[in-house]
Amino acid sequence: MVTPITSIDVKGKRLLVRADLNVPVDKGRVTDATRIDRFARGMKPLLEQGARLVILTHYGRPAPNELDPGFSVDKLRPALSDALGVPVRFSDTCATNAAVILSESLHDGQALLCENLRYNPGEAANDPAFAAALALLGDVYVNDAFSCAHRAHASTEAIARLLPAYAGPLLIEEMEALTNALERPEKPAVAIVGGAKVSSKIAVLKNLVGKLDAVIVGGGMANTFLFARGCPMGKSLHEADQVDTVREIEALAAKSGCEILLPTDIVCATAFAEDAPAVTVPADQCPDGTMILDAGPESIAAFNARLNHAHTILWNGPLGAFEIKPFDQATLQVARRAAALSHEGRAVTVAGGGDTVAALNAAGVTGDFTYVSTAGGAFLEWLEGKTLPGIAALMPPKQAA
Numbered sequence: 001m002v003t004p005i006t007s008i009d010v011k012g013k014r015l016l017v018r019a020d021l022n023v024p025v026d027k028g029r030v031t032d033a034t035r036i037d038r039f040a041r042g043m044k045p046l047l048e049q050g051a052r053l054v055i056l057t058h059y060g061r062p063a064p065n066e067l068d069p070g071f072s073v074d075k076l077r078p079a080l081s082d083a084l085g086v087p088v089r090f091s092d093t094c095a096t097n098a099a100v101i102l103s104e105s106l107h108d109g110q111a112l113l114c115e116n117l118r119y120n121p122g123e124a125a126n127d128p129a130f131a132a133a134l135a136l137l138g139d140v141y142v143n144d145a146f147s148c149a150h151r152a153h154a155s156t157e158a159i160a161r162l163l164p165a166y167a168g169p170l171l172i173e174e175m176e177a178l179t180n181a182l183e184r185p186e187k188p189a190v191a192i193v194g195g196a197k198v199s200s201k202i203a204v205l206k207n208l209v210g211k212l213d214a215v216i217v218g219g220g221m222a223n224t225f226l227f228a229r230g231c232p233m234g235k236s237l238h239e240a241d242q243v244d245t246v247r248e249i250e251a252l253a254a255k256s257g258c259e260i261l262l263p264t265d266i267v268c269a270t271a272f273a274e275d276a277p278a279v280t281v282p283a284d285q286c287p288d289g290t291m292i293l294d295a296g297p298e299s300i301a302a303f304n305a306r307l308n309h310a311h312t313i314l315w316n317g318p319l320g321a322f323e324i325k326p327f328d329q330a331t332l333q334v335a336r337r338a339a340a341l342s343h344e345g346r347a348v349t350v351a352g353g354g355d356t357v358a359a360l361n362a363a364g365v366t367g368d369f370t371y372v373s374t375a376g377g378a379f380l381e382w383l384e385g386k387t388l389p390g391i392a393a394l395m396p397p398k399q400a401a
């Protein structure tokens with residue numbers, strides 16, 4: 001198991017904290033501070049106990065060595081200072097003597113943010129020399145970036161071997177919520193898996209059908225399932241080369257007694273455009289020249305009826321083209337049902353991954369979910385059942401037999 005940073009006396013120590021402050025920014029201002037706020041919530045008590053925070057993060061995917069100022073993390077400082085409740089100082093480098101001197105000048109309860117890790121090629125290369133230079137910035141290392149734990153980078157992997165390594169509060173919160181929902185869910189447990197492509201979620205589907213009681217498949221990937229059953233596709237997005245994969249997933253599900261629910265009616269339009277004239281037809285009757293953009297009302301009712309019996313609901317990916325009306329209905333109505341069940345205390349609801357949070361925000365239900373992960377790619381890899389390198393690096397080394 002990982003050791004929480006909250007288990008040690010942090011007073012006077014320089015905590016070298018890997019955060020994920022990779023947040024949306026528009027015209028130099030943070031437009032969604034969720035990751036910053038969730039990170040800060042766990043750090044504030046440590047600051048109050050006299051910790052000295054040296055914060056590392058990446059932002060975007062800059063070309064290493066080019067130092068494109070657009071990727072500077074300095075612009076995150078106002079939002080971070082607000083969230084932490086202390087003015088955050090800034091080091092315009094992260095693995096230099098100057099940064100070390102700044103880290104050593106911190107007093108108890110103060111915080112320093114270091115420049116974008118990804119300006120240095122050593123970060124993504126998991127370079128031990130870069131990690132060793134970073135390690136000089138702290139007395140102990142804290143990984144609080146669950147959403148980066150799928151990356152074996154210097155600041156998430158190599159560094160954990162160089163300093164006493166601890167797990168931060170947000171990382172622990174994420175791990176517990178996801179473990180409870182996936183590894184020991186209260187049954188019946190149902191997953192909702194949407195999004196465009198089967199091919200990007202093969203491993204997720206294979207893992208989930210082996211563990212849960214039902215999987216609701218929606219979005220573009222449901223088209224491929226329908227196609228595998230011989231349904232016409234018109235102009236719909238689907239992956240003809242994934243038919244064997246779909247059959248394999250269905251066989252695995254049958255073997256483990258997991259029900260797969262697909263749309264039984266579909267909303268089709270001639271164009272992927274706001275308010276395009278739409279028809280609702282049975283799932284095997286997509287008209288020529290149209291594309292499937294959402295699940296229909298009969299499907300929504302069936303999905304929601306299945307959720308009514310669930311005690312655990314896991315959600316990744318939208319069920320239709322939720323960004324444009326009127327093709328947002330399956331996503332919105334199913335999100336609202338899950339949120340209501342959660343609100344009434346009837347089900348534990350856990351969501352995460354890329355578009356999912358945007359979809360829940362659009363439905364206005366994020367606050368009712370039991371847990372909404374801050375992770376995109378890391379959430380997906382967790383659903384695949386993979387060991388995340390950033391978490392593995394926090395585990396104590398195995399004793400030789």
Ligand code: 3PG
Nearest residue numbers: 020022147148151376377
């Ligand atoms: C994310 O936003 O998903 C994380 O910050 C990881 O970013 P990356 O996909 O660029 O590694």
Ligand code: MG
Nearest residue numbers: 375376377378
């Ligand atoms: Mg990502």
